[in-house]
Amino acid sequence: MLDKHYDHNLVEKGKYENWKDKGYFLAGDKSKDPFCIVIPPPNVTGKLHLGHVMDTVTQDIIARYKRMKGYDVLYVPGMDHAGIATQAKVEARLRKEGVSRYDLGREKFLEKAWEWKKEYADFIHTQWAKVGISVDYSRERFTLDEGLSEAVKKVFVTLYNEGLIYQGEKIINWDPELRTALSNVEVIHSDDPGEFYYFKYRVEGSDKVLIVATTRPETMFGDTAIFVNPKDKRYADLVGKKAINPANGEPLPIMADEYVDIDFGTGAMKCTPAHDPNDFLLGKKYNFPFIKCLDECAKMNEKAGKYQGMDRYECRKALVKDIEEAGNLDHIEHIIHSVGHSERSNAVVEPMLSKQWFVKMKPLAERVLKQQKSKDKVEFFPARFEKVLLRWMNNVEDWCVSRQLWWGHRIPAYYNKETGEVLVSEKAPDMNLYTQDEDVLDTWFSSALWPFSTLGWPNTEAPDFKRYYPTDCLVTGYDIIFFWVSRMIFQGEHFTDKAPFKKVLIHGLIRDEQGRKMSKTLGNGIDPIDVIDKYGVDALRYFITTNSTPGLDMRYSDEKLASSEAYLNKIWNATRYVESVLGEDFKEEKLDYKDLDTLERFILSRLESTIKKVESKMESYQFASASEYLYDFVYDDFCSFYLEMSKVSLNDEKKASKVKNVLYKVIKEIILLLYPYTPFVCEELYLSLPFHKDSIMEETYPQYIASFHSPKAEKEGMLLAKMIKDVRAYKASKKMAPNAPLTLTLSPKAPFKGIEDYLTRFLFAKEIKVLPEGKGDSLVYNGLTLFLELDIGKGELLASLNKEKEAILFEINRSEKMLSNPGFLAKAPKEKIAVEREKLEENKAKLAEIESRLSKI
RNA sequence: GGAUGCUUAGCUCAGCGGGAGAGCAUCGCCCUUACAAGGCGGGGGUCGUAGGUUCGAAACCUACAGCAUCCACCA
Numbered sequence: 001m002l003d004k005h006y007d008h009n010l011v012e013k014g015k016y017e018n019w020k021d022k023g024y025f026l027a028g029d030k031s032k033d034p035f036c037i038v039i040p041p042p043n044v045t046g047k048l049h050l051g052h053v054m055d056t057v058t059q060d061i062i063a064r065y066k067r068m069k070g071y072d073v074l075y076v077p078g079m080d081h082a083g084i085a086t087q088a089k090v091e092a093r094l095r096k097e098g099v100s101r102y103d104l105g106r107e108k109f110l111e112k113a114w115e116w117k118k119e120y121a122d123f124i125h126t127q128w129a130k131v132g133i134s135v136d137y138s139r140e141r142f143t144l145d146e147g148l149s150e151a152v153k154k155v156f157v158t159l160y161n162e163g164l165i166y167q168g169e170k171i172i173n174w175d176p177e178l179r180t181a182l183s184n185v186e187v188i189h190s191d192d193p194g195e196f197y198y199f200k201y202r203v204e205g206s207d208k209v210l211i212v213a214t215t216r217p218e219t220m221f222g223d224t225a226i227f228v229n230p231k232d233k234r235y236a237d238l239v240g241k242k243a244i245n246p247a248n249g250e251p252l253p254i255m256a257d258e259y260v261d262i263d264f265g266t267g268a269m270k271c272t273p274a275h276d277p278n279d280f281l282l283g284k285k286y287n288f289p290f291i292k293c294l295d296e297c298a299k300m301n302e303k304a305g306k307y308q309g310m311d312r313y314e315c316r317k318a319l320v321k322d323i324e325e326a327g328n329l330d331h332i333e334h335i336i337h338s339v340g341h342s343e344r345s346n347a348v349v350e351p352m353l354s355k356q357w358f359v360k361m362k363p364l365a366e367r368v369l370k371q372q373k374s375k376d377k378v379e380f381f382p383a384r385f386e387k388v389l390l391r392w393m394n395n396v397e398d399w400c401v402s403r404q405l406w407w408g409h410r411i412p413a414y415y416n417k418e419t420g421e422v423l424v425s426e427k428a429p430d431m432n433l434y435t436q437d438e439d440v441l442d443t444w445f446s447s448a449l450w451p452f453s454t455l456g457w458p459n460t461e462a463p464d465f466k467r468y469y470p471t472d473c474l475v476t477g478y479d480i481i482f483f484w485v486s487r488m489i490f491q492g493e494h495f496t497d498k499a500p501f502k503k504v505l506i507h508g509l510i511r512d513e514q515g516r517k518m519s520k521t522l523g524n525g526i527d528p529i530d531v532i533d534k535y536g537v538d539a540l541r542y543f544i545t546t547n548s549t550p551g552l553d554m555r556y557s558d559e560k561l562a563s564s565e566a567y568l569n570k571i572w573n574a575t576r577y578v579e580s581v582l583g584e585d586f587k588e589e590k591l592d593y594k595d596l597d598t599l600e601r602f603i604l605s606r607l608e609s610t611i612k613k614v615e616s617k618m619e620s621y622q623f624a625s626a627s628e629y630l631y632d633f634v635y636d637d638f639c640s641f642y643l644e645m646s647k648v649s650l651n652d653e654k655k656a657s658k659v660k661n662v663l664y665k666v667i668k669e670i671i672l673l674l675y676p677y678t679p680f681v682c683e684e685l686y687l688s689l690p691f692h693k694d695s696i697m698e699e700t701y702p703q704y705i706a707s708f709h710s711p712k713a714e715k716e717g718m719l720l721a722k723m724i725k726d727v728r729a730y731k732a733s734k735k736m737a738p739n740a741p742l743t744l745t746l747s748p749k750a751p752f753k754g755i756e757d758y759l760t761r762f763l764f765a766k767e768i769k770v771l772p773e774g775k776g777d778s779l780v781y782n783g784l785t786l787f788l789e790l791d792i793g794k795g796e797l798l799a800s801l802n803k804e805k806e807a808i809l810f811e812i813n814r815s816e817k818m819l820s821n822p823g824f825l826a827k828a829p830k831e832k833i834a835v836e837r838e839k840l841e842e843n844k845a846k847l848a849e850i851e852s853r854l855s856k857i
Numbered sequence: 858g859g860a861u862g863c864u865u866a867g868c869u870c871a872g873c874g875g876g877a878g879a880g881c882a883u884c885g886c887c888c889u890u891a892c893a894a895g896g897c898g899g900g901g902g903u904c905g906u907a908g909g910u911u912c913g914a915a916a917c918c919u920a921c922a923g924c925a926u927c928c929a930c931c932a
Contacts, residue, residue, distance in 0.1 A: 005894075189929095196932095214932060227932085260932080269932040276932075337931060384861070391860070391928075478927085513869090515925090547880090549871075552862075553925085557869065559881050566894050577891030624871070628879075643891075725898090731886090732898040738887060764889095814876075823912030824875095832875060839876095 002579065002688055006572035008536025008565070011684045016129045024697040025134045027074035027468075035071035036468035037063055038451050039135060040476050040484070041143060043082035044120040045089050048127045049518065050510045050556065051477065053528045054544045058507060058623070059475045060133040061545060064676040065618050067134075068701040074468050076454050077128070077135035079121055081144040083408035083443035084186070088178060088344045090116050090407070106406050113407045117142075130529065132537055132679055139464065141454045143446040144409070151453035152409045152446050153426045155495060159359060160413075160424040165401075167413075167422070169355045171280040172400050173340060176298035177347035180404040181356050183442055184397060185482050187340040187349050194337050198266065198330035199323060201226065201243035204251060210235070210243050211330050213265035215337060216275075217323070218315045220247035221293035221303045224283065225271040230256035232267050246328040247319060248305060257282060274353040290353050296404075298350050312350070357402040357411060357439070364490040365393040371493055378489060378499045381621050382551040385506045388481050389489070401442045408440030448487035451500035458495075474501040477509060478551065505621050508553035510544070515555055526556055538678035539565040545677060546627040567631065568681050571670065574639050575685045578667045581650060582660050586690050589661050593707060597655065598752040600662045602717030603642040605710040606633060607666055611702050614673055623677075630673050638666060641721055648757045664690070669702040716751040720758060727763045741766035743791035798857055805850045808843050815840035 003010075019025060027034075037059050042052055063075040090113050091101055101109045121142075128135065141148060159165040173182040197217055201210040212226060226243050228235040235254070242251040252270075259282060260269050273283025274290040283290060293303040300307045300315045307315040323329050340349040371377055372390060380386040402411060414423045414434040423429055428436070449457070451471050456462020470492070476485060485504060492500030511517055512524040519525070531540050542564040548554035596604070610633040617626035646663060649655045668689055675682035675696055686696040693699060731738060744765045746756060756768045815836055818824050825833060 002891095004892080006892095212932080216932090265932065271932080278930095278932080335931095387861080388927080395928080482928090509926095515869095547870075555869065557881090560869075562894080563880055566892095569894055570892065573892035573895090575891085580891070628871075631879085639891085640896085729898060735886080738897060739889070811876090818875090818913080821912050825912080827912055828875075836875090 002572065002576040002685075004573075004576070006565075006569040006681065008538065008568075008681070012537055012680045015680050015683055016132055019134070019695065019697060020129075020137070022695065022697075024695065025075070025136050026138060027072055027136050029072040032070055032072035034074065034467050035063075035066045036074045036076070036455075036471040037473055037475070038076040038454055038471055039078060039133075040474075040480075041078040041080040041141075041447065041450060042124055043080050043085050044117045044124070045082050045085045046120065047123055048131075048528065050526055050528050050531075050544070051518075052127075053131055053540065054507060054510055054548075054554075055475060055477065056128070056131060056133045057541045057545055058505065059473075060131075060679075061541075061623060061676040062473060062475070062505075062621070063134050064679060064697075065701070067697070068672070068676070068699060070700060073134075074139070074464070075133070075135045076139050076141070077133075077137060078141035078450070078454055079124060079143070080447055081117065081142065081408060081443060083403060083405055083440060084178060084180065084182075084344050085443070086113060086116065087405050087407040091178075101406065109406055127528070130532060130537060132541070134679075139454070143443070143450070147456070148446060148449070148453045149409055150426075151449050151458055152441065153412045154458045155449060155491065156412055156441070156445075157424055157426050158495070164360045164363065165357060165424075166360065167355065167357050169353060170358070170398075170400075171275075171277040171351050172354050172356055173342075173349045174296070174298075174352040174354065175342040175345055175347055176294075176296065176350055177345040178342065178405070179296050181354060181400055181402060182342060182349065183400050183444075186343045188343050189338045189340050191336050192339040194335055194339070196265070196333040196335045196337075197320060198333065199246050200328045200330050201246060201252075201268075203238055203254070204242040204244065206238065206241060208238065210238060210254070210268055211266045212243075212268045212270050213333075214270055215335075216272075216316070217247065217319050218300065218304070218307075218312045219272045219275045219293060220245060220270065220319070221300070221305070221307075222272045222274050222291040223247075223250075223252055223270045224273055224288040224291065225286070226252050226254045227257050227260050227269045227271055227282065228254065228267060229260040229262045230258065232256075232260070232262050235268060246323050246326065255286065257285075276351055280353065292353060294350060294352065356400050357413075359399040359401055361396040361398050361490075364494055365396045367493050368393050368486070368490050371499060376499065378501060379503045381503060381505045385478060385481065385504070385551065388478070389486050392482050392486055393490075399442075401445050402437075402439040403442055404438070405440050408443060409446055411437040411439050411441060413437040444483055444487055447484055448491040449495075451488055452492060452496055460496075469496065469500075470498045471501045473503045473505060475505045475507065478506050479509065481506070506551050508548060508551055511553055511555050513556055513558070518556075531561065535561045535565045536568070536681075538568055538681045541679075542568070542627070542677050545623045547624065549624060550621065567634075568678060570639060571634060571674065572681065572685065574634070574643060575667055575671070575688065577643065578663045579688060579690070581646075582664060582690055586660060586664070587657075588664065588691055589657065591658070591661055591665065595658060596662070597649065597658075597754070598713050598716050599642060599645050599649070599720075600659060601708075601710050601713035603637060603662060603666055604708040605714050606637045606717075607669060608705055608708045610637075611669065611673065611704045615701070615704070618676075627677060630670070634670055638670065641717070642666070644762065645720070645758055648761050672696070672699055672702050675699075719751040720755060723759065724762050739764045743767045743769070745769045745791065794857060798854070801850050801854050801857075805847065805854070808847045808850065811843045812840065812847065815843065 039059060040055060042048060059075065063073050067073045090109070093116070094101065094104070094112065104112065156165060173184065173187045175182055194215055196213050196215055198211050198213045201212055203210055210226065214220070223245055228239065238254050239256045241254050243254055244250070245252050259278065260267065271279045271282050271288070273279045273288050274292045275294065282288070291303060293301055294312060295301050298312045300310045300312065302308050304310070304315060307318060310318065320329065341347065342349055369390065372386065380389070412424060412426060414425065414429050414436050415421070416423065417433055417435060423434065446453070451474070452465065452469055455469050456465040457469075459465065474485070488500050492498060509517065512526070516522060516524060528540065539561050543557070543561050547557070547560055593601070610629055613629040614626045617623070617629065646659050649659045671682050671685050679696070683696045686692055686699070727742070728738065731740060742763060742765050744759060744763065744767070746759070746768055748770060756770065759765050759768060818836055819833070819840065
C-alpha cells in the first residue's frame with residue numbers, strides 16, 4: 001500500500017543503482033532497431049548546472065521513450081577535457097598555493113590536471129545518477145582517452161595531407177593571461193567605456209599638423225604608416241609626405257587607401273600591421289614590416305623604448321601623459337566601444353601576429369552547405385536554427401586550432417632538430433632527431449569528432465560505429481551551434497561521408513526568476529541538487545522539460561516546481577486510490593468492449609485519443625504539448641470525472657469487476673505515458689500495481705487501440721459532466737451548500753441509462769423524477785444542459801430560461817451570419833461548413849425547446 | 858550595420874488561420890472515506906501599435922515601437 005503522501009526522498013532511493021545494476025541502460029539487443037544519442041560531453045570544470053539538467057533530461061526522455069517503443073537505444077555518456085577552461089581552473093587552484101604552471105613544468109602540471117579531472121568526473125557521475133539519465137556506462141568516453149586521441153591524430157594528419165591544415169603567421173586573438181591563441185568564437189565582445197585619443201602628427205616638409213585618433217596608443221610603436229582615403233580632399237596634398245609618430249619620433253609615410261572611412265575619427269588612420277587584423281591586411285598589401293611591440297603577456301617589448309617592460313595599460317597612461325606634455329595631444333574623447341575578452345580568463349584579448357596552425361574552412365563549409373540542400377540534410381528542431389548554421393558556414397574564417405596550453409591533445413607535428421623541417425605524423429618519429437610541437441589542439445577539435453570517435457572511429461569496422469552511426473538525434477543549446485554543432489557536421493561529413501546525426505533538437509537557456517542569465521558574477525546560479533532535495537528529481541525533470549517552448553529560453557520558477565510536485569502527488573494518490581479499490585483479490589481480465597457501460601467507454605475513448613496525441617507530440621519533440629495533453633486527461637477526464645463517477649458503478653457488484661479492470665488499465669497507462677519524464681515516481685507506482693514486471697523499464701509504450709474510440713460515449717460522458725457542473729454552479733450562485741439536497745426532473749431522453757445514480761450521488765439529489773416516455777421531451781435548465789430540470793420556482797425558471805435563450809440566440813446569430821456569407825460558403829473547407837450547419841441545427845433545436853418550455857409556464 | 862526571437866489574464870507562459878487557454882495568484886463555498894501539497898464554483902484579456910492579405914487573423918504579410926539574443930565592424 002502506498003503512503004498517503006508522495007515522498008520523493010523515499011521514492012528516489014536506490015532506483016537508479018538498481019536500473020544500472022540490472023543492465024537496463026546497456027545497449028546491444030540486435031533483435032531491435034538501433035537508436036543512438038550521444039551526450040554533449042560536459043566539461044570537467046565544475047558541477048553540472050540547471051542547463052545541463054535540461055539538456056540531459058531532454059535526451060533521457062527521448063532515450064526512455066524510444067526504449068519503450070521497442071528500439072535498442074544507445075545513449076553514450078562521456079566528458080570533455082575542455083582544454084583551456086580546465087587549464088584555467090587548475091592554474092587558478094595552483095595560484096592559490098602560490099605556484100605557477102611554469103614552476104611545475106609540463107609533466108607535473110598534467111598530473112595535477114588529471115587529478116582535477118578525476119575529482120570532477122566523480123562529481124558529474126554522482127549528478128548524472130541523481131538526475132536519472134539512462135546512459136550506457138560500458139561505453140563511456142573521455143575526449144583525452146586513447147581511442148579518441150587516435151581519432152584526433154588521424155583527423156589532424158589527414159587534413160594536413162589534404163592541405164586543409166596549414167601553419168601560418170596571421171593575426172590571431174591572444175589571451176595574455178593564459179598566454180595562448182584563441183579562435184574567433186572564444187572571444188566575447190562587450191561594449192566597454194574607453195578613450196579615443198586624438199594626437200597631433202607633425203608633417204615633414206609642411207607646416208600642417210595631421211590629427212590621428214586611436215584607442216590604443218601603446219601600439220603606436222608598431223605603426224608603419226598613416227592612411228587616408230584617396231577621395232578625402234582634406235589630406236590630398238599630404239599623401240606621399242611623412243608624418244612624425246609622436247610616440248617615438250619615427251617618420252611614417254602618409255598613404256591613401258579606399259579602406260579608410262572618411263567620416264570616422266579625423267579620416268586619418270594609423271596602421272599597425274602586427275596588432276590589428278585590418279591593418280595586417282594593409283600591411284600585406286603594401287609590404288610593410290610587421291612590428292610587434294607587445295610580448296606574450298601583453299607587456300611592452302624593446303620596440304617601446306623607455307616604456308619597455310610596462311604593462312600595456314601602464315604604458316598607455318604614461319605615453320599619453322608624455323605626448324600631452326610634448327604638446328601633441330589634441331583632445332580625448334570618451335567613447336563606448338566593443339572590446340574582445342577571453343571567454344575563459346576574461347582578459348582583454350590582444351590581436352597579435354603569431355604563427356599558428358589553422359584549418360582551412362572553405363572546402364569543409366562548402367560541403368556542408370551543399371549537403372544541407374540535399375535530402376540527407378541535418379534537420380533542425382525548431383527549423384529556424386538551420387539558418388544560424390548556414391550563416392556561419394557562409395562566412396567562416398579559417399579556424400585557429402593551436403593553443404599554447406598543456407592540457408589537451410598535443411599537435412602531432414614534429415620538427416627536425418637540424419633542418420627545422422616539419423613532419424606531421426600519427427606515429428612519433430625518432431625523438432632523437434625530432435622535437436614535437438609544444439602546442440595542443442583547441443578542445444573543440446576533439447569535440448567535433450564526438451559522435452563518431454565515441455563509437456569506435458577511425459576503425460570503420462568497429463561494431464558500434466557500424467550499428468549506431470550516424471546517430472539519430474542531437475540535443476543541445478543554441479549557444480553552441482557555432483562551437484560544436486557546426487564543427488561536428490563538417491568533420492562528420494568530411495570523414496564519414498555522412499552527417500553525424502539526423503536531427504538536431506535545439507533548446508534555449510534557463511534563466512533565473514528575474515529572467516537574467518545565471519552567472520557566477522551575479523551569484524544567481526541555482527544548484528540542481530538543492531532543487532532536487534526540495535522538490536524531487538522527478539518534479540525538476542518535469543518542470544524543466546515541459547515548461548518551455550523548443551528553442552526559447554525559460555525561467556526557473558519555484559512555483560512551477562511546486563506545481564509539478566503537486567501533479568505527481570495527484571497521480572500518486574489516484575494510483576493509491578485505484579489500488580485500494582482493486583483490493584487483494586483483483587484479477588486482470590481482458591476487456592470486452594461490448595460489455596462496457598457508457599462511462600467506461602467514455603474514459604477508454606479519451607485514453608486512446610490521449611495516447612495518440614501524446615505519442616505524436618513525443619515524435620516531434622514537443623514535450624510541453626505532449627505533457628499538457630496527458631495532464632488534461634489525468635486531471636479532468638480521469639481524476640475529476642471518471643474516478644468520481646466510477647464510485648457509483650463500483651457499488652454495483654455486477655459492474656464492479658469490469659470497472660476495476662478499466663481503472664487498472666487507465667492508471668497503468670497514465671503511469672507509462674508519464675514515465676519518460678518522471679521515471680523514479682513512475683517506477684515506484686508501477687511496482688505497486690497488482691501485476692507488473694521487474695521494472696517499468698521492461699514495459700512497452702501504451703498501444704493505441706482504435707476500436708476503443710467512441711465519439712458517442714465521449715459525447716454522453718461530457719453531457720453528464722456538464723449536467724453536474726451546471727447544477728453545482730447553480731448551487732454556488734445561490735449560496736447553497738454543495739451538498740444541499742435537491743429535487744430534479746429528468747427527461748426520458750437523458751443521455752444514457754442509469755444516469756440517475758450519478759446525479760443522485762454527485763448532486764445530492766434527494767429525488768429524481770423521470771418524466772414518462774413521450775411526455776415532457778427534453779428539458780432545459782439554467783445553463784446549457786438538456787434533459788434536466790431543477791425543482792425551482794416559476795419566476796426563477798423563467799429568468800433562467802430567458803438567459804439561456806439569449807445565449808442560444810447569440811450563437812444562432814453567429815452561425816447564420818457565417819453561413820449566409822457567400823465567401824464562407826464558397827471558400828471555407830466543407831467540413832468546416834458542415835460543422836457550422838450542425839451547430840446551427842442543434843442550437844435551433846435547443847431554442848425550440850426553450851420556447852416550448854417558456855410557453856408552458 | 859546584418860540576423861533571429863519575444864510582446865496574450867496580476868505574474869510566468871502555451872496556443873500560431875475557424876468561437877481566447879494553463880499554472881500560480883485572487884474571490885466564494887467545502888476537512889465529500891485517493892489527494893487540504895486537496896475538492897467544487899467564480900472573477901479577470903479590444904492577444905504591443907498601425908496598415909494589409911483572407912469568407913474569417915492572436916495566429917499570415919508589411920511598417921513601427923519596446924525588450925532580448927547572436928553575428929560583423931568600430932583606426
